[in-house]
Amino acid sequence: MNREQLWQATLGELELSVPKVHFTTWFRNTFIVDWNEDTVVVAVPNNFTKAWLENKYHKSILRILQSITENKVSRAEYKVETNSKKYDRLSERLSAPASPPDAEVHPAPALARSGAAVASHPLNPRYIFANYVVGKGNELAYAASVRVAKEPGTKYNPLFLYGGVGLGKTHLMLAVGNELLRTSSSLKILYITGEQFTSDYVSSLQTGTVEAFKQKYRTPDLLLVDDIQFIGGKEQTQEQFFHVFNALRDSHKQIVLTSDRPPKAIPALEERLISRFEWGMIADISSPDLETRTAILASKSKERGAALDEDALRFLATHIQSNVRELEGALNKLLAHCELHGIEPTLAVAREVVSSITLSQRRGGVSTRELVKIVAEYFDISLDDLTGQSRRKELVVPRQITMFLMREELDASYPTIGNELGGRDHTTAMHAYAKIKRDFDSDERVRQDIGSIRQRLYNG
Ligand code: ADP
Numbered sequence: 001m002n003r004e005q006l007w008q009a010t011l012g013e014l015e016l017s018v019p020k021v022h023f024t025t026w027f028r029n030t031f032i033v034d035w036n037e038d039t040v041v042v043a044v045p046n047n048f049t050k051a052w053l054e055n056k057y058h059k060s061i062l063r064i065l066q067s068i069t070e071n072k073v074s075r076a077e078y079k080v081e082t083n084s085k086k087y088d089r090l091s092e093r094l095s096a097p098a099s100p101p102d103a104e105v106h107p108a109p110a111l112a113r114s115g116a117a118v119a120s121h122p123l124n125p126r127y128i129f130a131n132y133v134v135g136k137g138n139e140l141a142y143a144a145s146v147r148v149a150k151e152p153g154t155k156y157n158p159l160f161l162y163g164g165v166g167l168g169k170t171h172l173m174l175a176v177g178n179e180l181l182r183t184s185s186s187l188k189i190l191y192i193t194g195e196q197f198t199s200d201y202v203s204s205l206q207t208g209t210v211e212a213f214k215q216k217y218r219t220p221d222l223l224l225v226d227d228i229q230f231i232g233g234k235e236q237t238q239e240q241f242f243h244v245f246n247a248l249r250d251s252h253k254q255i256v257l258t259s260d261r262p263p264k265a266i267p268a269l270e271e272r273l274i275s276r277f278e279w280g281m282i283a284d285i286s287s288p289d290l291e292t293r294t295a296i297l298a299s300k301s302k303e304r305g306a307a308l309d310e311d312a313l314r315f316l317a318t319h320i321q322s323n324v325r326e327l328e329g330a331l332n333k334l335l336a337h338c339e340l341h342g343i344e345p346t347l348a349v350a351r352e353v354v355s356s357i358t359l360s361q362r363r364g365g366v367s368t369r370e371l372v373k374i375v376a377e378y379f380d381i382s383l384d385d386l387t388g389q390s391r392r393k394e395l396v397v398p399r400q401i402t403m404f405l406m407r408e409e410l411d412a413s414y415p416t417i418g419n420e421l422g423g424r425d426h427t428t429a430m431h432a433y434a435k436i437k438r439d440f441d442s443d444e445r446v447r448q449d450i451g452s453i454r455q456r457l458y459n460g
């Protein structure tokens with residue numbers, strides 16, 4: 001293993017644990033300048049980065065270096081390397097197609113070959129077209145998926161499905177796979193999440209089995225990648241996915257992708273991937289309307305062999321609006337409740353269940369304390385730093401974002417906000433709120449951070 005491979009493998013691992021905005025900020029222009037027996041010297045672009053790596057990431061970096069080199073490395077140092085020419089070359093290499101790693105030149109090790117078979121998760125057989133309820137929010141996505149299952153690799157390639165949590169993206173994608181399995185059972189299908197694709201690539205780097213990795217993803221007739229947005233910001237992974245995509249599409253293999261947002265809105269997704277994702281068919285899935293929600297509930301309760309009366313169905317569908325997963329959750333709760341007490345699922349019981357759900361949501365809602373904790377975790381700083389008095393920029397912005405979110409998400413008053421953040425004056429909170437509100441419109445970074453934190457707030 002040479003210096004570059006060691007660092008790439010290390011970055012690959014770090015990418016999995018560090019929020020992507022930070023990853024790009026702190027690791028973009030880094031490389032190993034020296035690797036001498038047990039000591040690795042990492043070059044960084046400036047003192048600021050040096051301090052961050054030393055204080056924040058040193059432990060993780062060292063741990064990863066040790067594990068990759070089987071403890072040959074026991075020290076890591078950081079050095080500012082201002083040779084800008086060298087830099088340009090290196091950052092170019094980080095974003096340009098990588099030169100073939102050793103694994104491609106030398107015969108792949110045995111391990112690599114054994115990994116070449118398409119190993120995929122079995123498709124959950126519950127997700128089929130027959131039990132997918134079609135309504136206003138999903139009819140286009142449904143029609144496109146059916147079409148793809150009829151004529152894979154021809155018209156809509158890739159098929160890109162996007163929409164919020166729990167709206168049926170995975171269900172539709174797997175329905176395509178299950179339908180194709182039914183009609184042509186010899187078809188090779190590979191189903192994977194964006195996150196698994198990333199870690200698969202990282203471990204292939206570590207074990208020197210990149211060649212097998214590439215092989216694996218070039219063999220399926222149908223590639224299903226769930227939650228592709230995960231590869232946003234991960235340069236090396238995107239590079240790999242780019243090649244997989246091209247290889248499959250060139251040989252008319254079908255690709256289906258899902259995401260929580262359209263290609264253009266995926267943070268730090270390379271332009272060339274955006275344009276490819278837009279080549280085929282993009283269909284969004286939006287929240288089902290009341291009629292569709294009622295139909296979904298009726299179908300699900302029938303599947304469970306339960307007889308929900310019309311009024312109870314309507315009541316649930318009217319009051320649980322967020323997404324289909326929660327709707328299903330409410331139904332399960334209702335049925336469990338009825339079974340436990342030996343009663344029929346009537347409107348009165350539905351009322352009871354719904355009110356217990358909304359109550360617990362309110363009680364289980366995020367508190368200001370929890371918000372502070374989530375923000376601190378997200379920015380990878382301590383609670384004391386976040387609420388403390390230091391004016392360092394890397395603390396001030398997270399602090400202001402916390403205040404902004406307390407106001408926007410929790411409707412907290414300015415004095416409360418000031419209090420929660422280390423006893424600050426309410427005018428400080430007002431100022432912070434106004435500042436971040438402005439930044440939100442003009443600063444992509446701030447927007448991304450806030451988006452990611454909101455997601456953590458609401459998705460746990
Ligand atoms: P997503 O991948 O968009 O987060 P899922 O596909 O996991 O959502 O769907 C969440 C649950 O809701 C699954 O159990 C799925 O079967 C169900 N579901 C979603 N949309 C529908 C629909 N239109 N008809 C029937 N079930 C649905």
Ligand code: MG
Binds near residue numbers: 169171
């Ligand atoms: Mg899903």
